[in-house]
Amino acid sequence: MKRDRGRGGVVVHPYRGYGSQREAFLMGRVFRQSALSRMIPHHGMLRDVADIVRRIERRGMAGAxxxxxxxxxxxxxxxxRDGYFDVHLPLKSPLPQGLSWHVADLSVSHAGEQVHCRTGVYIPPPDTDLLVISDIDDTVMYTGVADKLRMLHRLFVQQAERRTAFPGVASLYQALHRGAGGGAKRPILYVSRGxxxxxxxxxxxxxxxRIPVGPILFLREWGISWRRPWPRRAEDHKHDLITRMLTLMEDMPCVLIGDSGQHDPEVYTRIVKQYPGRVKAIYIRRVDRKPDRERAIQRLRDEIADSDCQLVLAADSATIAxxxxxxxxxxxxxLVAVREASRDAAL
Structure with a gap:
């Protein structure tokens, strides 16, 4: 957002892509950034507020x-119409072997203007043994989705360095990324309704x-504007993205990670029933201790008791590890590293 130094203009923002040996997917947005006066300092609260306004006021460029x-x-x-592009690229010509990350070149044309940029595309190696799919809000990063006003404040106002990761999360996700042998480099996909x-x-x-960034952050377009201050509904957003990933990755097993505060246990249990044998574990971070919610999660655990998947309701990262x-x-x-990180954070 700050790269244009307040001058405004056309911005192309590609998101990291992903794919298989046969096809690749990537998304991005072309928008016109509102200009900021050069009198506004490059750092500080005034600049942060101005950048929040610019996020909301971004005008997607249709037809580019x-x-x-x-x-x-x-x-x-x-x-x-919102300036987004969604690419499904068949890989008729094979990509270089031995690499997980590949570079995609993008050239954007609109009304006589041209912009060039690059982004990374992650293709799992053929021998990848596990796919990790994780929620973000109240699973990796404390958001407080139960309190809507505070959640919106944290989403739009707090800077990255002022946000809180759950204790031991970095060590846990690094461990899952590396695998039991230490060199797996498993893909970690993050899904959010943000x-x-x-x-x-x-x-x-x-x-x-130091949390593995994964090939892609799956977010969604809220459609927020001054005239429409609340997000558009996104029915089955998380379910649809996970099923898309499981279809793309064919027979690769997966682990699903979420929290107890929203609908993650219900969505993940539904996935287990739809894809027998694919989900090896469901890890749910306990973010509250409401008796009704815990009973509901226990019923879900009972529903999949006969499957190959276990649902683990965990109070901390060490329990998951x-x-x-x-x-x-x-x-x-x-495992030792996750335990130590969780213990040190609690001191």
């Missing part, structure tokens, strides 16, 4: 042509806290 090149594969798409305009903040938050180690998902050394 976006050409994507990934290796020898090319495709041209057009942005929708708006795309906080993408930059989330990337900074993950890097500051213990189960993951017992089932061969992380190493002994990483």
């Amino acid at each position: 042509e976006v050409e994507i090149r990934l290796g020898a594969n090319r495709l041209t798409v057009t942005t929708d 708006p795309w305009c906080i993408y930059e903040m989330l990337e900074a938050f993950f890097q500051l806290n 213990v189960h993951a180690h017992q089932h061969g998902l992380i190493s002994q050394a990483d």
Whole structure:
């Protein structure tokens, strides 16, 4: 947001892509950034407030042509009415072997203006043994979704360095990324109902806290404006994205991580029933101790008791790590690291 130094203009923001050996997907947005006066300092509260206004006031540029090149594969798409482009690129020409990350070149044309940029696309190696899919809000980062006003304040106002990661989360996700052997480099996909305009903040938050950033952050367009101050409904957003990933990754097993505050246990249980044998574990972070909610989660646990998947309701990252180690998902050394990180944070 701040890269234009307040001058405004056309901005192309591609999000990191993902795919398989046969196809690749990536999204992004073309928008016109509102100009800021050069009198506003580059740092401080006044600049932060101005940048929040700019996020809300971003004007998507409909009808822009976006050409994507990934290796020898090319495709041209057009942005929708909100300025977003969603690319499904068949990989007719194979990409270099031995790499997980590939570089996609983008060329955007609109009303005589041209912008060029690049983004990364993650293709899991053929021998990848596990896919990790995680919620963000109140699972990785404390958001407080139960309190809507505070949640909105944290989403739009708090900077990345002032946000709080749950104790032991970085060590736990690093362990799952590495696997029991230490060199797996498993893909971690993050799913959130948050708006795309906080993408930059989330990337900074993950890097500051040394949490594996994963190939993509799956957010959604809220459609917020001064005339429409509340987000558009997104029915089955998380369910649809997870089923899309499981279809793309074919037979690859997965682990699902979420929290007890919203609908993660219900969505994940539904996934277990739809994809028998694919989900190895469901880890749910306990964010409150409401008796009715705990009974509801216990009923969900009973519903999948006959499957190959266990639903673990965990008070902390160390509890999740213990189960993951017992089932061969992380190493002994990483289990110790998660325990130490959780203990140090509690002191």
